[in-house]
Amino acid sequence: MEKWEIPKDRTYFIGDTTGDIKEAKEAGVKAVAVTTLP
Secondary structure, eight states: OTTTTOOGGGOEEEESSHHHHHHHHHHTOEEEEOOOOO
């Protein structure tokens, strides 16, 4: 984000685990949860 000067309020973290959602929160960005098949 810093490299390309993208503001946090325009950034989404897409993940498939609760850990991903936690990381997004810690980074101060929006999270999008997806489900995946094994």
